[in-house]
Amino acid sequence: MIAAVRGPVMDVALDHVVVDCAGVGYRVLVTPPTLSSVHRGAEVTLLTAMIVREDSMTLYGFTDPESRDLFGLLQTVTGVGPRLAMATLAVLEPEALRRALSESDVKALTTVPGIGKRVAERLVVELRDKVTAVAAAGVSGSIVAPTGSVAEQVTEALVGLGFPLASAEKAVAAVLAETPDADSAHALRAGLSILGKGSSR
Numbered sequence: 001m002i003a004a005v006r007g008p009v010m011d012v013a014l015d016h017v018v019v020d021c022a023g024v025g026y027r028v029l030v031t032p033p034t035l036s037s038v039h040r041g042a043e044v045t046l047l048t049a050m051i052v053r054e055d056s057m058t059l060y061g062f063t064d065p066e067s068r069d070l071f072g073l074l075q076t077v078t079g080v081g082p083r084l085a086m087a088t089l090a091v092l093e094p095e096a097l098r099r100a101l102s103e104s105d106v107k108a109l110t111t112v113p114g115i116g117k118r119v120a121e122r123l124v125v126e127l128r129d130k131v132t133a134v135a136a137a138g139v140s141g142s143i144v145a146p147t148g149s150v151a152e153q154v155t156e157a158l159v160g161l162g163f164p165l166a167s168a169e170k171a172v173a174a175v176l177a178e179t180p181d182a183d184s185a186h187a188l189r190a191g192l193s194i195l196g197k198g199s200s201r
Contacts (some may be wrong), residue, residue: 002026002059006045009038014157015182017061019044022125028061031090032157032192036185037063051082060086070131077120077126082181087161088112091196098131111196113162151176163195171195 005026011018017038018025028046038044046061047068060082062068067089074085091112092100100108101124109120151172158168168191175182175190182190 002048002050004045004047005059007043009040009044010164012038012040013154014188015160017044017046019046026059028059029086030061031067032185032188033090033093034061034063034067036189040136049082054135063096070094070097073127074123074132077119077123079122084112084114084162087114090160090161091192101127101131104128113195144153150182150184150187154191155181157188158195163194167195 005019005021007019007021009017010020010025011034014032014035016027016029017035018027028048030046034046036184046063047065048062049060049068049071051058051060060071062071071082071085071089074080074088075082077106080088088097088109092200096108099105104124106117106120106124109115109123110117115123154175155165155168155172159165163171171191171194172187174194175187179186179190
């Protein structure tokens with residue numbers, strides 16, 4: 001079990017980073033808040049959860065214990081796998097997620113692509129009493145954007161999180177119309193905000 005990785009960041013993409021650990025590059029899937037706290041070439045320590053499947057071994061990384069704990073906690077609910085857990089943490093940062101669960105805010109939970117009313121209600125029932133002791137933690141920073149246009153990269157990232165292509169394109173267009181010089185990190189966060197508010201699930 002790989003519980004953490006530490007080393008210089010070799011590459012930063014919109015859904016993962018590659019960390020050089022003693023000459024071995026580990027590809028670690030992360031959320032936008034985590035991405036915004038790392039820089040290419042800088043030393044980073046990521047707490048990780050390793051998910052092993054028959055055809056893959058995937059590392060998910062977090063900058064704080066709370067996010068990793070919530071990632072694991074979400075997956076204890078039937079119907080929630082690692083991808084949906086990461087999408088949840090991408091749309092709702094730890095404090096907002098904890099509040100939504102403790103206050104039975106089904107509407108907030110259904111802003112996550114892939115979470116409908118039934119799954120949201122199940123999350124509330126099963127996790128409401130388990131999140132009150134989890135401390136909130138925040139991250140900040142900036143992202144080093146990879147090659148390619150911001151619009152293409154952010155649209156691809158949003159689709160990867162489960163949003164429909166048309167909705168992702170519309171949200172990205174709205175963000176860039178308002179802030180033409182937005183970088184990938186800003187555009188992704190703003191796009192997630194627009195799509196989250198506009199979800200009717």
